[in-house]
Amino acid sequence: MKNAEVVRNSDYSLKARHNPEYTRVALFVKSFKKLCRNPLSASGVIIVALLLICAIAAPLIATHNPLEQDLARVLASPSLAHWFGTDEYGRDVFSRLVYGSRVTLYIIFLVTIIVGPVGLLVGTMSGYFGGWVDSVFMRITDIFISFPSLVLALAFVAALGPGLEHAVIAIAITSWPPVARLARAETLTLRNSDYVVAAQLQGASACRVLFHYISLMCLPSLIVRLTMNMATVILTAAALGFLGLGAQPPLPEWGAMISTGRSYMLESWWLVAFPGAAIMLVSLAFNLLGDGLRDLLDPRTE
Known part of the structure; x- marks a missing residue:
């Protein structure tokens, strides 16, 4: 058994030495297996994968045109x-749910690419430079955190006007402060570490240290935070859609579907049940995936 293990390790070393891509693929496969080893994390991965499949292959999965009315x-x-029934205009609910996954992923993607860089930049600069930079950035962060995120998002959407893009901007504005706080805490821990001091002694500029060393070390924690933040983004977007301030009709959006279906909830329960179940499952999936990524990226776990 030991000889076989030595042969496998030698074979891996030879392949990794001659092909660096083999090392990356092997590490990815090993990490993915570790992520799926936990049943809860695996459930999150499966649900998120199904969401991606629904969004990409919506024309193939949907049984009807989501905008077609059949009075x-x-x-x-x-x-x-009609697997999930029809709505008040005779539109297929299942097809609208499938196409609604595109709207959900669109919101998640745009909010994440805005919140991630902004929160990372504000947090790392605040933690690294300190002084008045830290005071100014953190006081601004405190102002945003002091308001409930949904109330603040409602205020921004009311000022900008209803619409999907305005909802994305409002959600992004209210979602970056926790990310900045986390990046600042990580930077305060890292800025006096040996490798950062060594880089400074070698003449590395503040920008190089900030972006090439500290920011990269902050990424694992931020990835976990952003993944778990996606559940909050989904709920906030659904709340804005429910209030008529998010995606506008006839665009299929899960929160808006619940809003229009509540008037018929007693006799047509499926109008509310299926969009609500979709929101709950996807939000839960991103939370489970975030927990799994936290365990995977934590260096203290094996």
């Missing part, structure tokens, strides 16, 4: 023809 089948109950 002869208004509020039809779930059946073989």
